[in-house]
Amino acid sequence: MQRSQAALLAQDAGLSRPSAAPAGGALKRGRGCTTFLTSALIALAGPAVALEDPIELPSGRVVEFQELRFEVSESDDALLRFRFVSDELAETELDLERLSADMDHLCSEIALPSVPGEYPDPNRIIISIGSEATEFGVSRPDIVQVFEAYSIEDDRCIWEAF
Template sequence: MTDPAVNEAALVVPSGQAVRFVEVVMNAPGPEGLVARFRFVAPAIAKDGGGISYDVAALDMEHLCNSFALPRIASTGPVPSQIIISFADRDVPFGEASPDATQFFEAYRIEGDACIWEAF
C-alpha cells in the first residue's frame, strides 16, 4: 500500500537526514501474527552516503514508528501485533536480497499510542 503524495515528500526525522516513504507491506505475517512493515529509503545510511550510523538511524526509525506508522495503522483494518520500520540506502524490492544495499530494521510492539522497541 503506497500513497503517492507521501512517497514523493522527504520526511522530517530527528537526525535531519533525507528519508522517503516507499510502502507498507501487511501481507507477510511475522511469528506473532499480523505485521505492518513500513519501508523507507534513507540514502545517508549507505557506507559511503554521509555517515548516518545505525545508532542515529535507530532514533529516526523510532520517531517514524510513532509519528508516521501509528497514525496510519488505525485506518488499515486489523491492528498488527508488530510494526517493523526498515531503512535502505536505495529502493530494494520487498523480499529480494541486495548484498550491496545497506539496510537497517527495527521492530516495535504497539502499546497504547506508542511504539515500544523489541529486539529482533
C-alpha cells in the same frame, strides 16, 4: 473508509493482493501478505501524515516512503512493514544512537498514525530504511538496509530486539 471501498480502490489502481507472500516476504506461519505500492492508496485509507512527501528525521536525514506491506500469521497477529528509502544512508557514517532515534520517530510519529483503517490494531510494526528502493525479499548485499521491530501496545511503539 470501509474495507470493501479500499479493496475496490486497490483494484481500480491496478494493485493486486497476492494470495501468497513472495520468497522471504511473510511470517514463517503466514497466510500471505498485502502490499500497497503507492502512498495515494494509504492516503485514501485515512492516515494522519502525508507519506507522499519527503520526511525529515530527528537526525536531519531525509527519507521517502517506499511501500507498506501487511502480513498476518496463523495466530491472527497483524504485522505492518513500513519501508523507507534514503540515499543519505549509504553516504554517511552510521551513528547508531541517532539512527535508533530516527527509527523510533518513524514508528511513533509516522507509521503508527498512518496505519490504514482497513488494518487496525497491528501487533507489530517493522520499520526499514534502505539506501535504495529494493524488491521485498530479494537479497541485495550492495544496498545498505536497516531494520527495527516494534510491538504496539496502548498506541505506542515499543522497541523489540531482533
